[in-house]
Amino acid sequence: MHVVVNAAVSVDGKLASREREQLRISGPEDFARVDRLRASADAVMVGVGTVLADDPSLTLDDESLVARRRDAGQSPHPARIVADSHARTPPDATILDDDAETFVLVTEATPTDHLRSLEEGGATVIVAGTDRVDLSAACNELAAAGVETIMAEGGGELIFSLFEDDLVDELTVYVGSMLVGGRDAPTLADGEGFVAEFPDLDLQSVERLDDGVVLEYDVADAGESR
Incomplete structure (x- = not known):
């Protein structure tokens, strides 16, 4: 499986304000870039905090990208994945609609009643881990379901957990x-934070978009860098 983390942050690394309100950090050029990145993935992943705060759809905006996926024999929109250890996703969340x-x-x-509520809402539920989602085990289940590429969009807790479990292959950050x-x-990577054996990032490109820059990194495998 190939996992790409993509996020937009302020110059001081914040994903949102202290009130957890969504911020318009980038502009139309970056929105188009993100849409293309979503279209290239089998699934788009977020944490439940993002679902509760923003109620996103995570579907494609550009109809030409939808058409291109259809022509390639793919679903019109990538699948959506929510990391939700305590099943807090509301049954009426937009992410549970029929679009993907x-x-x-x-x-x-x-x-059990929470699981039933999610399934009745249209979700495919994957149980992995005891008290906290085991992302490695969940990714194995997703791979078995045909998900080979994931674009993870945050928030900071999910991004940190993906890095902590050595699951990230690429990191793209709009500043x-x-x-x-x-x-x-919230920052790009919250959680407990690293105090040693920091992820090894290899800068691949820098591109100016809108009134900011896109930084693209390869992430070294833990076996190679730690």
Whole structure:
């Protein structure tokens, strides 16, 4: 499986304000880039915090990309994946509509009625892990379901967990001309944070888009860099 993390951050590395409000960090050129990146993936992944805060659809905006996927024999939109350890995804969330298949990753601790609610809402539920989603095990299940490439869009907890589990192959970051501040504002990679054996990033390209820059990195395998 190939995992690409993509995110837009302020110059001080924030994904949103301290009130967890979604920010317009990039512009139309970057939105188009993200749409193309989504179209190239089998699935788009977010954490449940993003679902609760933004209620995203995670579908494609550009109809030409939808048509291109259809012509290639693919589903019109990539599948959607929610990492949701405690099954907090609302049954009426936009991500559970009929526009694309949706996988919800939960744990063995999830109550049966919550699982049933998600399934009745249209989700394909994958149980992996005891109290916290085991992302490695979940990715194996997703691969068995035909998901070979994932574009992960955040938030910071999910991104950190993917790096912590050595699942990230590429990192793409749009850095916008905005200063957010706030010690409680979410960053690109939250979680517990690394204190040693930091992920090894290899800068591949820098491109100016809108009023910011896109940084593309390859991520070295843990066996090679740690």
